[in-house]
Amino acid sequence: MNTCVVGIGSNIQPEENIREALRILEGEQTLLSVSAMVETEPIGVTDQPAFINGAVKISTSMAQEEFSVYLKNIEDRLKRDRTQPRFGPRTIDLDVVVWNGKVVDRDYYTRQFLKNAVDEVL
Numbered sequence: 001m002n003t004c005v006v007g008i009g010s011n012i013q014p015e016e017n018i019r020e021a022l023r024i025l026e027g028e029q030t031l032l033s034v035s036a037m038v039e040t041e042p043i044g045v046t047d048q049p050a051f052i053n054g055a056v057k058i059s060t061s062m063a064q065e066e067f068s069v070y071l072k073n074i075e076d077r078l079k080r081d082r083t084q085p086r087f088g089p090r091t092i093d094l095d096v097v098v099w100n101g102k103v104v105d106r107d108y109y110t111r112q113f114l115k116n117a118v119d120e121v122l
Contacts, residue, residue, distance in 0.1 A: 001060065001061055002061070002062065002063070002064070002067070002100055003058070003060075003101070004060065004064075004067065004100070005056070005057050005058075005096075005097050005118050005121055006058060007053065007107070007114050007117065008021060008053065008055060008056055008092070008094055009040075009051050009090075010090060011042065011051040012049075012089050012091045017091045017092045018037060018054070018092070020078060021074060021092050025056065025058060025074070031056060031058055032121070033120075033121040034054065034055075034056045034057075034121065035055045035120040036054060036117070038113055038116075039051070039052055042087065044087025045089075049089065053113050053114065054117045055118045055120065056121065057121040057122070064096065064099050067096065071094040071095070071096065072094075075090075075092050075093070075094055078091045078092045097118050
């Protein structure tokens with residue numbers, strides 16, 4: 001089994017979309033812990049609603065690349081619009097931040113809200 005921490009965020013109906021993403025993950029993977037969710041200001045494209053962000057620790061039998069594709073599939077199921085700008089509004093954003101104890105997403109080092117959420121579930 002592999003253990004990972006996934007950053008989770010949304011600024012389009014965030015409460016509903018984060019709840020649904022967690023429901024999907026819980027039904028298909030083993031959730032070990034979920035951080036508090038916090039409101040954050042948009043990065044890059046600032047003319048959009050605030051985000052709700054957090055992190056979830058998961059145990060999975062999938063390999064890292066397979067799991068990343070799986071997360072993109074969940075984003076698609078929750079109707080993420082990939083035509084939006086990179087830092088634009090989104091129904092859900094799911095990114096592997098830590099894989100088997102190793103930080104694999106550099107945003108951990110530059111976004112305090114992400115670091116706080118990840119550290120909370122580790």
